[in-house]
Amino acid sequence: MKISFPxxxxxxxxxxxxxELRQGLRTRSFIGVFLTLQIVLGIxxxxxxxxxxxxxxxxxxxxxxxxxxxxxxxxxQPMRGMTxxxxxxxxxxxxxxxxxxxxxWRIVAGKWSALVSxxxxxxxxxxxxxxxxxxxxxxxxxxxxxxxxxxxxxxATLTAITVGLSASPSVILRxxxxxxxxxxGAYAALMMILxxxxxxxxxxxxxxxxESTESKIAISLYITACLYYGFFLLSIGTSLIAPHAENYxxxxxxxACFVTIAAAAIGIIYCDDVDVMLVVYYLIFAPIFTISLTExxxxxPPVVQKFNRYGxxxxxxxxxxxxxxxxxxxxxxxxxxxxxxSLFLVRDSYIxxxxxxxxxGLLSGMVFPALLVNLFKMYGPSRVSNYILFSxxxxxxxxxxxxxxxxxxxxxxxxxxxxxxxxxxxxxxGGGINDDALLVATxxxxxxxxxxxxxxxxxxxxxxxxxxxxxxx
Amino acid sequence: xxxxxxxxxxxxxFFGPLQAVNGISFEIPHGSVCGFVxxxxxxxxxxxxxxxxxxxxxxxxxxxxxxxxxxxxxxVRRLIGWMPDHFGNYDNMTVLEYLDFYARALGYKGKxxxxxxxxxxxxxxLVPLADRFSNKLSKGMTQRLxxxxxxxxxxxxxxxxxxxxxxxxxxxxxxxxxxxxxxxxGKTIFISSHxxxxxxxxxxxxxxxxxxxxxxxxxxxxxxxxxDSLGGVLYDVQLDGDPQALSDWAILQPNVELxxxxxxxxxxxxxxxxxxxxxxxxxxxxxxxxxxxxxxxEQRNLEDAFIDMLSNIENGNxxxxxxxPFHPPIPRPAEEPEALI
Numbered sequence: 001m002k003i004s005f006p007x008x009x010x011x012x013x014x015x016x017x018x019x020e021l022r023q024g025l026r027t028r029s030f031i032g033v034f035l036t037l038q039i040v041l042g043i044x045x046x047x048x049x050x051x052x053x054x055x056x057x058x059x060x061x062x063x064x065x066x067x068x069x070x071x072x073x074x075x076x077q078p079m080r081g082m083t084x085x086x087x088x089x090x091x092x093x094x095x096x097x098x099x100x101x102x103x104x105w106r107i108v109a110g111k112w113s114a115l116v117s118x119x120x121x122x123x124x125x126x127x128x129x130x131x132x133x134x135x136x137x138x139x140x141x142x143x144x145x146x147x148x149x150x151x152x153x154x155x156a157t158l159t160a161i162t163v164g165l166s167a168s169p170s171v172i173l174r175x176x177x178x179x180x181x182x183x184x185g186a187y188a189a190l191m192m193i194l195x196x197x198x199x200x201x202x203x204x205x206x207x208x209x210x211e212s213t214e215s216k217i218a219i220s221l222y223i224t225a226c227l228y229y230g231f232f233l234l235s236i237g238t239s240l241i242a243p244h245a246e247n248y249x250x251x252x253x254x255x256a257c258f259v260t261i262a263a264a265a266i267g268i269i270y271c272d273d274v275d276v277m278l279v280v281y282y283l284i285f286a287p288i289f290t291i292s293l294t295e296x297x298x299x300x301p302p303v304v305q306k307f308n309r310y311g312x313x314x315x316x317x318x319x320x321x322x323x324x325x326x327x328x329x330x331x332x333x334x335x336x337x338x339x340x341x342s343l344f345l346v347r348d349s350y351i352x353x354x355x356x357x358x359x360x361g362l363l364s365g366m367v368f369p370a371l372l373v374n375l376f377k378m379y380g381p382s383r384v385s386n387y388i389l390f391s392x393x394x395x396x397x398x399x400x401x402x403x404x405x406x407x408x409x410x411x412x413x414x415x416x417x418x419x420x421x422x423x424x425x426x427x428x429x430g431g432g433i434n435d436d437a438l439l440v441a442t443x444x445x446x447x448x449x450x451x452x453x454x455x456x457x458x459x460x461x462x463x464x465x466x467x468x469x470x471x472x473x
Numbered sequence: 474x475x476x477x478x479x480x481x482x483x484x485x486x487f488f489g490p491l492q493a494v495n496g497i498s499f500e501i502p503h504g505s506v507c508g509f510v511x512x513x514x515x516x517x518x519x520x521x522x523x524x525x526x527x528x529x530x531x532x533x534x535x536x537x538x539x540x541x542x543x544x545x546x547x548x549v550r551r552l553i554g555w556m557p558d559h560f561g562n563y564d565n566m567t568v569l570e571y572l573d574f575y576a577r578a579l580g581y582k583g584k585x586x587x588x589x590x591x592x593x594x595x596x597x598x599l600v601p602l603a604d605r606f607s608n609k610l611s612k613g614m615t616q617r618l619x620x621x622x623x624x625x626x627x628x629x630x631x632x633x634x635x636x637x638x639x640x641x642x643x644x645x646x647x648x649x650x651x652x653x654x655x656x657x658x659g660k661t662i663f664i665s666s667h668x669x670x671x672x673x674x675x676x677x678x679x680x681x682x683x684x685x686x687x688x689x690x691x692x693x694x695x696x697x698x699x700x701d702s703l704g705g706v707l708y709d710v711q712l713d714g715d716p717q718a719l720s721d722w723a724i725l726q727p728n729v730e731l732x733x734x735x736x737x738x739x740x741x742x743x744x745x746x747x748x749x750x751x752x753x754x755x756x757x758x759x760x761x762x763x764x765x766x767x768x769x770x771e772q773r774n775l776e777d778a779f780i781d782m783l784s785n786i787e788n789g790n791x792x793x794x795x796x797x798p799f800h801p802p803i804p805r806p807a808e809e810p811e812a813l814i
Contacts, residue, residue: 003594003603005587006570015577019566022574026565091561095527096622099550100578244529245546300529301544 016102016110017117024114029080033072034122040068041129048136058136062144062205065133066151069126073119073155074186081162082175084111085237089167094241104242108234112163116156123152143205150208150219154189157226158182164233167240170385225283228259232287236384239291239323245302249295249323253331256288260335264342274343274355281339282362288335292328293370294383299324299464324464325374325383329457333450336363353435354428360446361425367449368394368421374456398422402429419445477536478503478630478661479524484533486519486685493519494530495685501663501678503538503629506656508672509665510779511682517665518558520682521634524663525555537630554623556616558635558665562607568618569594569603572625579626589625597621597651613644620651631655633664637671649675669775681779688786696778705730706746707777710758711738711767718763729754732777740771 009018024030041064048061085108088094097107130148133139161178168174207215235252242248263284267277299322307318320331343351343359369390378386397420405411411433417423424442427433479501486494494516501507511517522528523535526546535542537549563571572593576586594600597617602610607618616636623631633652637645645668652675656662666672672679673693681689681696689696712719719739723731728750733740743754755768 003569003587003591003600005590006573011577011582011586015574018577019563019570019574022570023563023565087561091563092557093560093563095525095557096555096560096575097578098527099525099553099555100575101580102578243527243546245526298529302546305544 014106014110014113015100016107017113020111020114021117024080024118027080029076030118033076034125037068037072037122038125041065041126045129045132058133058138061133061136062130062139065126065129066144066147069122069148070151070186072122073151074158075183077115077119077122077155078158078162078182079178081112081115081159082166082178084115084163085167085241086174089241098241098243104238104246105235105248107241108163108167108238112156112160112234115159115163119152119155119159123148140205140209143207143209146208146210146219147205150222153223153226157230160230161233164235164237167237168385169382173385173388228284229287231255232291236287236291239295244298244300247303247306247323249292249328250321252288253292253321253328256284257331257335257338259284260338264338268342268345271346274346274351275358277339277343277346278355278359278362285332285335285339285366289332289366289370290384290387292332293325293367294373294387295323295325295328296379296383299468301468304468319461324461325370326457326461326464329370329453330461332367333454353439357428357435357438357442358425360442361421364421364442364446364449365391365394365425367453371449371453371456374453394420395422398426402426415441418442421445476503477501478505478538479507479663480534480536480539481520481524482534484520484523484535485531486516486523486528487531492685494523496533497682497685497687499680499687499690501661503661504656504659505677506652506662506664506675508669508676508679509663509682510667510669510672510679511665512783515682516685517682518634521632521663521665525553525632526550527555551626552629554626554628554631556619556623556631556633556636558638560619562610562615562618564606564608566607567604568599568607568610571607571618572599572621575622576625581625589627593621593624596624596654598647611644612639613641613647616640616644616648617651620648624655628660630661630663633662635665635667637666637668645671669779673775679775681782683783683786689782693775696775696782705742705744705781706751707732707771708741708743708751708754709738709767709769709771710741710765713764713766722758722761722763726754726757738767 006022009021044061044064048057085094088097088107094107098104102110130144134141158178162174162182165174165178208219210216210219232252235248238248239252260281263277263280267280271277303323304318307314307322310317318327320327320334369387372390373383373386397417399422401414401417401423405413411427414423414427414433418427418438418441424438424445427438428435477500479499481500482498484494484497485492497516497520509517509521519528523530524537524542526542526549529543537552540548540552542549566574569590572590573586576590581589594603597620599614599617599621602614602618607615610618620633620636623633636652637648640648649671652662652664656675664672664676676693678690678692679696680687710719716734716736716738719741720731720734723729723739723741728744730742730744731739732742741754743751745751751770755765758765758768
């Protein structure tokens with residue numbers, strides 16, 4: 001019997017992309033979204049055609065096209081990524097894939113790019129509707145094109161988040177969080193755009209027409225953040241499925257280090273507000289701290305040998321860049337030092353006590369959950385989800401305590417819980433607290449966590465190296 | 474090229490306090506078929522995963538065709554074909570697309586890829602199933618597909634973890650035939666299974682693992698001989714009447730042990746090879762009013778030999794090769810997920 005081989009995809013495409021596209025284009029969810037979008041947009045344009053005399057017809061059609069397109073690519077498409085890696089893990093097919101020439105990164109990137117390609121297909125099919133809409137008049141061409149691109153970038157980022165998290169063993173992290181978070185986030189973003197008065201009360205599209213410096217900066221920063229978070233989430237997914245010999249941690253840390261240095265340089269030159277820089281640093285640090293402080297890698301010869309090849313310099317860099325939580329601790333405090341120095345070099349800066357407390361609170365807020373994860377010896381791939389659980393729990397405790405303190409009209413109660421990092425931040429809000437005492441208490445607990453964590457990390461790092469030497473490497 | 478296709482030396486793998494693999498050493502020559510036998514949790518899958526470069530040992534060495542699995546996992550992956558004990562198939566993907574994906578992932582392009590897929594599909598008889606969705610196949614067909622996938626890059630060593638588990642008799646015979654053909658082609662096959670009789674027919678050597686330690690390495694005959702040397706001959710006894718009478722009787726007899734109760738009797742072991750003693754046992758049965766209608770000597774099979782060996786180890790009658798002393802520097806933490814959420 002003659003075998004008729006499929007000729008649908010050329011050899012130069014990634015095997016993973018080919019596999020995912022073959023599967024994905026046949027799924028009911030994609031076909032359903034695709035056809036529904038075409039039918040809905042077709043009906044709307046036909047209906048609008050009959051009411052073409054109305055002045056508002058053009059902008060109404062634009063709004064409807066964008067809303068339906070957003071639902072398709074910002075909500076439905078990313079949600080399809082929720083099972084991307086978990087289904088492979090459950091089916092035990094990851095092992096079979098890593099034994100080919102596919103690296104874990106190519107597996108994850110292939111999953112992501114297939115979903116993004118399908119979103120791109122949806123994007124391409126709505127272009128004819130936008131061209132037809134042009135004839136209704138009143139179109140802000142640049143604004144609408146930029147918004148279309150931004151929606152697509154947002155979709156790609158959200159897909160990266162769901163694909164990356166889909167490797168997590170935690171159901172809450174990989175399924176419930178995206179299912180609740182994505183629609184809520186999309187709704188919040190929509191409301192923010194509609195009601196923030198951007199563009200001086202004009203159309204939403206006016207803001208995206210890149211006429212003001214403010215919008216250019218905002219859009220540039222948004223795209224940068226999307227790239228950074230997209231890369232990190234895909235990288236987290238990669239680490240969760242990668243064999244021990246594949247090290248993705250080092251690249252991740254190097255990227256975070258470069259981004260921190262770039263942010264510090266830009267901040268020192270252009271920024272004069274310490275609080276803005278604190279927020280920027282928090283956004284940069286949140287993903288890298290989360291993954292580096294919870295990393296559960298076993299040091300294996302193929303990874304360590306690459307560092308040892310560079311002699312003393314390699315071994316020194318290994319202290320910060322090898323894929324374990326212990327080196328993650330050293331690395332995160334190194335980043336903190338870079339950020340701390342830059343804050344003192346900001347032009348015309350005036351750093352008040354509250355800023356210092358908030359800065360230290362943000363730092364210990366990221367360190368404290370990791371300390372608990374390691375103190376309780378939580379091993380295995382669930383460390384990230386446990387870290388997030390502790391972070392969320394400490395935030396909830398802080399908010400609850402603040403509510404109780406306010407109802408009692410006394411903040412004295414909060415002093416009992418000042419060791420929980422977010423609590424100290426809530427104490428900066430309003431009066432009734434001795435600022436100097438709060439500063440001292442926050443600094444004390446920061447130093448305490450630092451000392452405990454550094455000692456634990458040093459001990460663990462020495463053990464790992466000793467174990468590696470013992471195993472005959 | 475190394476003399477051995479697989480060489481393992483003092484291999485340990487700990488998961489926290491659990492010693493999954495406890496200092497095992499063995500060698501498998503090129504072109505041989507080795508069966509890997511042991512109870513669930515004996516350490517078979519862990520050993521096989523280490524050999525397939527999917528896991529790391531706590532200590533020790535493992536080599537495939539002379540290449541260190543720990544230091545050069547990528548090179549080792551080119552030499553091995555891996556069939557896991559269980560795996561899922563992909564939705565919305567035909568058998569041909571499945572093999573096409575793995576052939577692409579292994580770096581085959583164009584005509585060469587099509588040629589490899591054709592060869593593998595011919596060998597595993599998957600051609601008639603080319604356009605069937607891979608998740609709609611029977612268990613036997615799925616195993617053939619998995620075997621085909623693992624042969625795509627023409628590996629020298631095939632590691633198969635319980636390939637016959639869950640297969641019907643027909644599919645099992647087909648799989649056994651394919652393994653025999655592969656062995657004739659000179660591939661080294663390392664195969665684990667619970668079906669000892671089939672392993673005995675297929676394998677040149679058998680490797681028995683118990684609690685992470687090797688308790689026997691040799692061919693099936695040597696296992697039977699070593700078990701025979703422990704004493705005892707098996708007899709099949711058929712009764713007319715209540716089979717419980719046989720077990721009640723056997724408990725009271727000095728040199729007789731009931732191994733298995735059956736619907737019409739059971740299997741007993743008499744702890745001597747002397748036929749005269751067997752005749753004595755039979756006459757005692759008759760004298761004690763057991764209505765014996767059949768009494769014949771049974772050939773010892775591999776299962777019996779294995780169970781004998783394990784029970785002798787448990788009773789301290791047979792020594793287990795002691796692994797070299799190991800003082801773990803730090804037991805690695807368990808890698809099972811400990812999710813709070």
